[in-house]
Amino acid sequence: MKYHLRCALALGVLLAALILPADAAGRVNLTPDNGYTADYGIELPFTPSPRTADYTFEVFRGENTSQPPLVRAQASLSGGVTQTLYLPLAFDLEHAERYTIRVTAQPDARRAGLDTEDSRTFPYTTQYCGGRHTEAQGGYLLGDGSAGNPYVIQNAKQLSHVREHPGSYFRQNVDIDLSSWGNWTPIDADGINYDGCGHYVWNLTSTGHSSGNALFGNLTNSTLRRFGVNTFTCTGGEYDAGLIRAASNVTLDQCLAANGTTRANVCSGGLFATAVGVTVRDSFSSSCSIYAKTANAGGLSGNFTGSLARCYAINTVAGEDSLGGISGHGTYASAFQNVYWETGRGAGSAVQEWWSSDSPSSVIWNYNPPGTFAKPAAEMTVQSTYQGFAFANVTGPYNPAKPWVWEPNQNHPLLHIFYRPEELG
Ligand SMILES: [Zn+2]
Secondary structure, rough: OOEEEEEEOEEEOOOOOOOOOOOOOOOOOEEEEOOOOOOEEEEEEOOOOOOOOOEEEEEEEEOOOOOOEEEEEEOOOOOOOEEEEEOOOOOOOOOOOOEEEEEEEOOOHHOOOOOOEEEEEEEOOOOOHOOOOOOOOOOOOOOOOOOOOOOOOOOOOHHHHHOOOOEEEEEEEEOEEOOOOOOOOOEEEEEEEEEEEEEEEEEEEEOOOOOOEEEEEEEEEEEEEEEEEEEEEEEEEOOEEOOOEEEEEEEEEEEEEEEEEEEEEEEEEEOEEEEEEEEEEEEEEEEEEEEEOOOOOOEEEEEEEEEEEEEEEEEEEEEEOOOOOEEEEOOOOOOEEEEEEOOOOOOOOOOOEEEOOOOOEEEEEEEEEEEOEEEOHHHHHOHHHHOOOOEOOOOOOOOOOOOOOOOOOOOOOOOOHHOOOOOOO
16 A cells, blocks of 8 residues: 655656556556655656656755755656656655655657756645644644545644544554643544554543543544553543543454543443444453443443454443443443453443343343353463454464464463554655
């Protein structure tokens, strides 16, 4: 996959000797001949001249074209119609940068002596969100938010900026430490697709927002993948959690919330405070202290309707009522497959208050749904407990079909992608 910015470069020059292979979108990928490589780059619309096909493209940092170019590529381009060229360029993902692009046309051999080599230079500055937002707003420098070209998140401001782009695709390129951020306002978002690529958000503090506190607030119709919140304090709201305050029609895949504290009034859990219509695969929450004052504290969620497959919770839960190893409150419209929770941490069952139908009179207390398994600490620290979990070798390549690893120095399953995060170079 290539990531790119669009560069508005209007060129009406030359011709082509070498037609480079184009990708499915009709883009011509230029390969630098000066050894330069990058996992992303820029696009240049370019119209070859009818008089020649041979071009050299050079990219210089700043305005000084007397220095050696950062990138140099040659191309043979014919057709006389505007084409989109792709040049690898590892520009800064946090701050806009200025470049100069120089295009040199070499004369066609048949016109030697008639035409001479000619160059044109163009200033080029990378832009936040295609010019729509600023650095101060947390704008993105790479990507357009589409599935094939997601916005790339490189820092805390850009993480917070997710809320400005509903319906977009994102990938997180590095771990993000929020320890100097202050009080985090949960991200409300609809229709997003977020791939953490095996990166964490560290040291989240979200406190005192009355509706609730978490990394995400109201998250609807969205997917989170390969994403973890590690070390968090989310307290002082009606609904507090590590990852999502209120999830509706959300899919989690290979996500975690670990080493945290919640302290809510009504609903609290490691992954969710409340979750409706969610699908969760290969995810966990561990080493958290989950508290909901009046009701609904659970290892994974305070309130839960949805499906869980290959998940576990090793969390302490507390509060006046409805404490669950998995969820404090849950409903019949749920399905569980190989879901484990550790006993002896405040809960007496997977779900304390279970509605077996929509009627409040259908409550089953202290319920253990099929597919859930209560295990003491002595068993939660043994790999063979986790039936159905697909384990890979931690030193091997990441394979999404085997998302788990078992490290001898750890005492519960971990997610392989966090040992093999995917970063743009
Ligand atoms: Zn933006």
